[in-house]
Amino acid sequence: MIWIVLLSLPPLAGALAYGRAPLFAWLAAGLAWLLAAGWAGGWGFGWTLLAMLAFGGAMAVFLIDSVRRSRVTAPIFRAFRAALPTMSQTERDALEAGTVWWEGELFAGRPDWNKLQAYPWPRLTPEEQAFLDNETDELCRLTRDWECTQHGDMPAEVWHYIKAKGFLGMIIPKEYGGKGFSAFAHSQVVTKLSTRSSAPAVSVMVPNSLGPAELLLHYGTPEQKQQYLPRLACGEDIPAFALTSPWAGSDAASIPDAGVVCRGMWNGEEVLGMRVSFDKRYITLAPVCTVFGLAFHLYDPERLLGGEDVLGITCALIPHDHPGVDIGRRHFPLNAVWMNGPVRGKDVFVPLDFIIGGPKMAGQGWRMLMECLAAGRSISLPGSNTGMQKMVARAVGAYARVRYQFKTAIGRFEGVEEALTRIGANTYLSDAARVMTAGAIDLGEKPSVVSAIVKYHVTERARQTVNDGMDVVGGKGICLGPQNFIGRAYQQIPVGITVEGANILTRSLILFGQGAIRCHPHVLKEMHAAQAGDLVAFDQALWGHVGFTVSNAARALIMGLTGSHFVGVPADVAPETRRYYQQLTRFSAAFAFIADISMGTMGGALKRKEKLSARLGDILSLMYLATATLKRFEAEGRQTADAPLMHWAIWDCMFRIQQAFEGVIANFPNKLFAVVLRHVVVFPLGRPYVVPSDRLGHQVAALLLEPSPTRDRLTSDVHLPADVEEPIGALEAALAATIAAEPVEAKLREARRQGRFDPKILASGDVDEIWRMARQAGVISEQDYALVERRNTLRDKVIRVDDFPYDLGLQAAAQAMPARSPAQQVAA
Secondary structure (H helix, E strand, O other): OHHHHHHHHHHHHHHHHHOOOOHHHHHHHHHHHHHHHHHHHOOOHHHHHHHHHHHHHHHHHHHOHHHHHHHHHHHHHHHHHHHOOOOOHHHHHHHHOOEOOHHHHHHOOOOOHHHHHHOOOOOOOHHHHHHHHHHHHHHHHHOOHHHHHHHOOOOHHHHHHHHHOOHHHOOOOHHHOOOOOOHHHHHHHHHHHHOOOHHHHHHHHOOOOOOHHHHHHHHOOHHHHHHHHHHHHHOOOOEEEEOOEOOEOOOHHHOOOEEEEEEEEEOOEEEEEEEEEEEEEEEEOHHHOOEEEEEEEEEOOOOOOOOOOEEEEEEEEEEOOOOOEEEOOOOOHHHOOOOEEEEEEEEEEEEHHHEOOOHHHOOOHHHHHHHHHHHHHOOHHHHHHHHHHHHHHHHHHHHHHHOEEOOEEHHHOHHHHHHHHHHHHHHHHHHHHHHHHHHHHHOOOOEHHHHHHHHHHHHHHHHHHHHHHHHHHOHHHHOOOOOOOOHHHHHHHHHHHHOOOOHHHHHHHHOOOOHHHHOOOOHHHHHHHHHHOOHHHHHHHHHHHHHHHHHHHHHHHHHHHOOOOOOOOOOOOOHHHHHHHHHHHHHHHHHHHHHHHHHHHHHHHHHHOHHHHHHHHHHHHHHHHHHHHHHHHHHOOOOHHHHHHHHHHHHHHHHHHHHHHHHHHHOOOOHHHHHHHHHHHHOOOOOOOOOOOHHHHHHHHHHHOOOOHHHHHHOOOOOOOOOOOOHHHHHHHHHHHHHHHHHHHHHHHHHHHOOOOOOOOOOOOOOOHHHHHHHHOOOOOHHHHHHHHHHHHHHHHHHOOOOOOOOOOHHHHHHHOOOOOHHHHHHO
16 A cells, blocks of 8 residues: 555656646645555554654745745845846846747747637738739839849839838838838738849838837937938938947947047037947948938046946937948948948037937937847848748749659659758748737737747748759759849848848857746846845745746656647647647747756856757747747638648657757756756657658648649749749749640650650750651640640740850940949939
């Protein structure tokens, strides 16, 4: 009997920990267990009572607040405060910027799937949809990427259209003359433009992202809003924002650009202002802007503002023609023609009123930038890189059906099929993450961690998608020219990888480094309590943290042993996705536990363990991407035909999560903990996931090879020109013609197999000679021949590559080049 009681202890403790039971429940359960053990073991009344009293006394230390705080919490509190590094205001602003959204649920180890279901899936208003279908489509039509590249800029009519139709003022409220569009509408416009060319996409997205308009809307004075927002909305002013320095790229807070509060002359009067020196680079739209935001450190050594002498990073708004400003030169980022260049100035005097928000916002610039960056980074790069992937999925899928080698469409080869699978599934997943995150912005969130997740993972998957696309189209993609639909995307992929937080830094320092503090339900509270010297608040956070860790360990273990089959999920999710929700719940609990163990055993050293931090960030990110994919599948009505895309994307995420766990555990400094993590908590019955199956991959690839509602949903809003002289237009027409001609091909093959048609000599060098011979022999009809002839004509358009004069036409182009670019002419 005693063995039964003893063996009941682990399940009892596990059940209490699994359910995050309060201490009183632990006390009651412990006393009951001791009573049962005493009876079963024949301890006698005295010894049983003594054991119960000893246990109760030990528990009293934790149950009585005053005793617990003085005897247990206080020593931990002192040690924690001593170990906690000093945090600058800049670091605090960066850490606390934005809000915590769905990623907080994933970090907590117990995601509330009902909450995920309750989030509304974004929808466009009729006005927004009309703008996407009409003005945005027309802007795509007006833009020819190759022509823009040859002239170094978009044509003047394109610039005029962008300004006249309000593209630069999509986020500006209607009261100031803007469109007042949602974040989702902004994302949709950027996505569609990016299926055509990066030139209009970047030129439109930057003014609507991190820039003067966004900062003015949140922090500007009423006078500044009235002065600038109407002009920005109609394109009378073109904005830029200057942050990056040659000496401070990813470490943006370390910009050396500085201003000193002083007196100076402005409009004939002596006013209080700032003398600023700055050297900025990589500033998008700088060569053509009329006003730019400037970030710099502000100092007040004479205390003219009556406060501290070191005020901090400040943001000011400066006209491009302000005395002392050196602007107008440009960079040439990987043959992209959107405007980007340096901004410089030495001892430039500007009035204090130029500070965004006025003098009271001096020193508040870093907080302003961090809060606005979270919103802008959630939209711009996810939108542009998803658009790029949609174009690749549409065009490369068609090309793989039209292009034949070894008498077979190249999309039928398993090697090519593997690349097509990744293209399709990555596009589906990236679009899901983009839309869900834009929806968060429209809900009023500023999700700093999520914005980093989608920025990193969508741009990385875009890199994979474009690389796969280049592999499929081969030489067609290598030779630049008007018929090359993928070459410029391939060239410019590193731009998205680099800007708005370089991907290496984002993965190794931000995703988990910031997420561990912002998303964890207790860590930030512990830090605030320690910094404030608040023992009571620290006590609450600390013991909440302990219970949180123990509970997640128990839940991860129990779900691992049971295969998470008994985890509850909402009843109304798609049956085919139920297991994914259960496994994600298990992974969430295991991640929360391993994150706590990592922080607890390594402390501040974890910040320097960038590879471990990166893998922990991968786990959090991939859980977010998987849940976004599940959300999309539900929101779009559980389309059965789309299911292969969803399944492949989820399996890929799960397998990568599993690999990231393995990478953390294999390199965990404490080998005892590593053994416990691998064999007890995370993988007690082994690793459940393998790579997505080849059969599933075949189903995904097939979806890209022929027209269907699924293909249209996957590549929605890709600009599709009707002109077959354009590469995408030719591909669309050639795909339809190829499918129409395939029965004729089958007829010819059957005739040759039966010996009814066997041309011995094809001496003309014309690949289509066999079809004329087949028609003459009566193997195919005139109607059949017409189908094949149209297919062949369009096929030839699709597979052709551009050629140029020996000097590439550079001399003629130089003679035709205007003295100033179209954008400079428009600005003038």
